[in-house]
């Protein structure tokens with residue numbers, strides 16, 4: 001088990017990370033990289049499976065990154081080494097498809113990014129690249145979005161041969177391009193949350209994102225004596241991608257049926273809880289459960305954000321502050337319960353982790369995060385309870401599953417960056 005609950009200086013961690021990638025690049029290609037494109041994973045505090053329903057989300061960028069060290073080539077080839085899986089691959093920017101069957105999964109993302117960028121008229125250059133990171137793969141912390149985002153910055157920066165200052169609008173546009181990579185090259189009809197937070201994350205802030213208008217707000221996380229802890233079940237279910245696409249279709253079906261009574265709606269985002277209650281009986285049972293969860297979850301996100309904001313602006317006493325955190329915790333718990341019972345994307349291991357967490361004094365809330373069917377939970381834990389949290393979660397989860405979970409304390413970080421000096 002990792003002892004990551006202890007605080008480390010983010011700056012020194014960062015410097016070490018960049019130095020070690022530089023060294024690996026030199027070992028592989030014989031001279032240092034020109035720049036390093038780095039994109040974080042994310043943990044979603046609340047608003048799960050709402051993004052592709054045009055709803056609200058509130059994720060944070062975490063201090064785990066996917067890094068690509070890059071040197072521009074004079075030809076149109078892309079030569080890559082993925083250190084963490086000890087695999088290499090190369091391709092030509094002029095012959096991206098059809099993708100050979102034996103192409104490794106990680107490499108398909110880079111081919112996808114190059115293809116989508118070129119198709120949208122962006123200048124892309126051939127590169128030598130070393131890829132490495134510490135976002136756990138397939139753990140629900142958006143390692144694939146981090147890979148697409150880092151690859152996007154790598155290709156664009158090499159293509160322009162200089163630092164490209166990205167405006168907020170550019171970032172929103174790039175998030176949509178990265179989402180297309182997931183749709184067209186990985187077959188997952190994902191929403192826009194993961195790519196957006198990886199690009200737009202801000203230290204110690206949640207990103208309150210309206211996934212329809214793409215308007216957003218950075219909401220300061222004033223958690224006072226509390227920390228965000230992430231627990232990895234270390235399980236992932238094969239059916240995750242197909243069930244994900246199925247949920248999306250079920251929600252769309254619900255909207256189609258409900259449109260008979262609510263003609264103006266185009267997504268579940270448009271339906272109030274009160275309206276839903278009037279017509280829910282018209283829906284097949286499963287569709288009804290899926291829609292109820294999404295509509296309730298949207299209201300929980302809005303409520304959670306207003307709790308966070310009033311903590312930020314609050315001049316209230318300590319007791320009142322703690323009460324608002326308790327409210328946030330309740331919303332997180334209710335989110336998990338809805339995902340487990342109505343949306344049915346949890347699994348025994350995620351339920352076990354949340355049950356153990358909620359039983360520990362000092363934990364205000366705990367829920368699964370990400371698409372589900374394995375992956376991670378996110379919990380808000382009082383700093384004094386962190387050691388007990390780590391010990392009890394590790395022991396009790398191991399006793400019941402035989403698996404040693406990974407437990408991290410999450411430091412909320414900035415979105416993707418390109419580093420030139422390291």
Ligand code: GLA
Pocket residue numbers: 047048049050051052142190191192193194370371372
């Ligand atoms: C995955 C998808 C996101 C989002 C979450 C569930 O992470 O990539 O778009 O739908 O699942 O909230």
